[in-house]
Amino acid sequence: MKLIIDAMSGDNAPEAIVSGCVMAAREFGQEYILVGKEAVIKELLAKEKAENLPISIRNAEDVIDMHDDPATAVRRKKDSSMSVALRMMKDGEGDAMISAGNTGALLSGATLVTKRIRGIRRAALPTQLPCKGGRVLLLDSGANAECTPEYLLQFAYMGSFYAEKVMGIKKPRVGLVNNGAEDTKGDTLRKETYAVLQAASEAGRIHFVGNVEGSDVPKGACDVAVTDGFTGNVMLKTVEGVASFLMGELKNMFLTNTRTKLAYLLLKPAMGGLKKMMSSSEVGGAPFLGISSPVFKAHGSSDARAIRSAVKQAMAYVEADVVGEIENSIEYMAL
Amino acid sequence: MVFEKVCQILSDQFGVSTDSLNMDTAFVEDLGADSLDLVELMMSIEEAFDVGEIDESEAAGLKTIGDLVRRIGEDD
Numbered sequence: 001m002k003l004i005i006d007a008m009s010g011d012n013a014p015e016a017i018v019s020g021c022v023m024a025a026r027e028f029g030q031e032y033i034l035v036g037k038e039a040v041i042k043e044l045l046a047k048e049k050a051e052n053l054p055i056s057i058r059n060a061e062d063v064i065d066m067h068d069d070p071a072t073a074v075r076r077k078k079d080s081s082m083s084v085a086l087r088m089m090k091d092g093e094g095d096a097m098i099s100a101g102n103t104g105a106l107l108s109g110a111t112l113v114t115k116r117i118r119g120i121r122r123a124a125l126p127t128q129l130p131c132k133g134g135r136v137l138l139l140d141s142g143a144n145a146e147c148t149p150e151y152l153l154q155f156a157y158m159g160s161f162y163a164e165k166v167m168g169i170k171k172p173r174v175g176l177v178n179n180g181a182e183d184t185k186g187d188t189l190r191k192e193t194y195a196v197l198q199a200a201s202e203a204g205r206i207h208f209v210g211n212v213e214g215s216d217v218p219k220g221a222c223d224v225a226v227t228d229g230f231t232g233n234v235m236l237k238t239v240e241g242v243a244s245f246l247m248g249e250l251k252n253m254f255l256t257n258t259r260t261k262l263a264y265l266l267l268k269p270a271m272g273g274l275k276k277m278m279s280s281s282e283v284g285g286a287p288f289l290g291i292s293s294p295v296f297k298a299h300g301s302s303d304a305r306a307i308r309s310a311v312k313q314a315m316a317y318v319e320a321d322v323v324g325e326i327e328n329s330i331e332y333m334a335l
Numbered sequence: 336m337v338f339e340k341v342c343q344i345l346s347d348q349f350g351v352s353t354d355s356l357n358m359d360t361a362f363v364e365d366l367g368a369d370s371l372d373l374v375e376l377m378m379s380i381e382e383a384f385d386v387g388e389i390d391e392s393e394a395a396g397l398k399t400i401g402d403l404v405r406r407i408g409e410d411d
Contacts, residue, residue: 071370072391075378108371112378121350146369150350334350 001318003311004094007036008063008081009101011301017100018044020307025053028311033094035060036081060084063101066300070104074112082106086113089293096294096314098285100302107143110288110295117323119330122147123290124155125229125297126162127236130277132220137163137172139226139289142233149192150335152176152226156197157333158289158326159224160206165320166313167223174201175212175222177231185211189228196335197226205332214238243278284309287317290326294318337384337407341400344379348372358401380407 005021007014014036021032022045031054034041038059045055062080064073074083082101086109089097099106107123116123126139139159144151156174163172176194178186183194194211201208212221214235227235250271254264264271276282284306285298294317298310342353349366362368362376377389377397384407389397397403 071374075374108374111371112375118347119350 001096001315002031002033002094003314004033004035004085004088004097005307005311006081006085006097006099006101007034007041008060009099010298011100012303013100014040014044016302016304017307019048019304020302021055021311022048022050022053023304023308024311025050025055027308028315030054030311030315032056033058033088035085035088036063037061058084058088064105066102068102068105070102070108072108073102073105074109082109083113086110086295089295090114095318096296098296098298098307098310098314100285100298100300100307100310103142103297103300106295106297107288110291114291114293114295116290117292117326117330119333120154120158120290120326122151122154123288124151124158126159126286126289127232128167128283128286129217129236129239131218134169134220135167135283136217136220136222137167137224138217138232138236139224140229140232141236141286142229143288144229146230147189147228149189149196150333152189152193152228153196153200153335154290154333156200156206156208156224156226157329158322159226161322161325161329162287162289162317163223165322165325166316169223171207172223173209173221174206174224174226175209175216177214177217177225177227177235178211179213181211181213181216183210193226200332203332205329247275247278282309283313284311285313287314287322289322292323294323337404338400340383341380341403341407344376344383345400348376348379356400358399358404360400361398363398 007017033056035058038057041057060079060081062077064077064080064082082099085097090113122144124140125143126137127141128135129138137159139155160172163169178190197208200206209222217225254260285296288295296310296314299306342356346353377394
């Protein structure tokens with residue numbers, strides 16, 4: 001498998017990206033192409049003593065940053081690491097592409113350069129969140145602020161395929177994020193979407209379990225939580241904020257006095273497990289579901305470990321052929 | 336010919352029937368296009384008709400199928 005990695009995009013690029021790529025090459029093997037300023041990447045690879053690993057470089061002099069207009073960035077900055085990497089994907093030079101750069105620009109670029117799967121109206125960005133019993137897939141977590149029932153139906157199908165094939169969840173339970181569990185709850189979008197998800201479930205194509213409230217999602221009420229990108233992003237950021245707040249409060253509590261510090265020593269292994277569960281570095285990245293080739297978005301603040309995890313996710317996505325699964329089911333996904 | 340080809344591109348991109356499209360169909364008002372849709376459309380048109388790059392300021396003035404068909408005609 002050959003992975004194309006945008007080396008220049010992200011808060012900690014290029015150091016963390018190159019380092020994460022080296023980590024992945026040592027752990028998983030495979031071939032890698034780092035895209036970006038050749039001289040800079042070469043120097044970083046030398047520091048990592050990675051000359052003998054299967055990592056090559058493709059030069060790209062420009063970088064798309066967070067201030068560039070998402071819809072036109074890839075078109076305007078043709079020699080940016082992200083644009084070059086996307087064109088390489090389009091030309092079949094790799095099996096998957098990873099970038100920690102501007103989410104909007106990557107989504108637009110993936111849509112414009114590598115294109116959506118025919119029949120898919122919008123690509124969605126899924127995020128795996130920790131929940132009781134494992135992980136829940138939240139989508140859309142921010143790619144599409146405004147959605148229609150058809151988009152949400154397609155997200156439900158694509159999320160189900162991803163949960164089953166990549167996360168290993170058999171017959172994933174799909175929930176529609178809403179402000180109440182009853183089928184009469186919500187605005188027009190939620191009510192209309194409820195009806196189409198129910199119909200798809202009755203036809204045996206997805207396993208819809210009804211509306212889920214925000215508080216039900218961390219309790220493990222569903223495996224795939226479907227919502228529009230605006231709500232999904234607010235939900236994601238709220239979960240991240242609450243998790244960070246609670247972890248901070250726990251830390252303060254343990255530092256109160258000698259007795260609590262001793263208690264921490266006893267709980268340290270369990271706390272490590274909790275910290276790992278909450279860490280975004282463990283998942284690393286997510287694909288734009290609905291794009292015709294695997295394009296992965298890594299967290300903007302990715303460290304080397306997160307990039308290594310994104311590579312692992314990308315490999316699983318390619319091996320599971322989620323793109324093929326979506327293409328084969330496209331006839332059911334239109335309203 | 337140009338009109339039919341433009342309609343086919345729009346039908347593929349927006350999932351609408353070509354029968355529902357006419358010269359007055361507006362991309363934003365009638366098809367619900369957003370900024371990304373418009374860039375995608377311009378790129379598809381550039382590719383299909385081998386016209387030069389339609390930049391954002393020019394694209395902003397192309398609001399209907401008729402506008403687009405006339406723009407393509409200018410390059411023929």
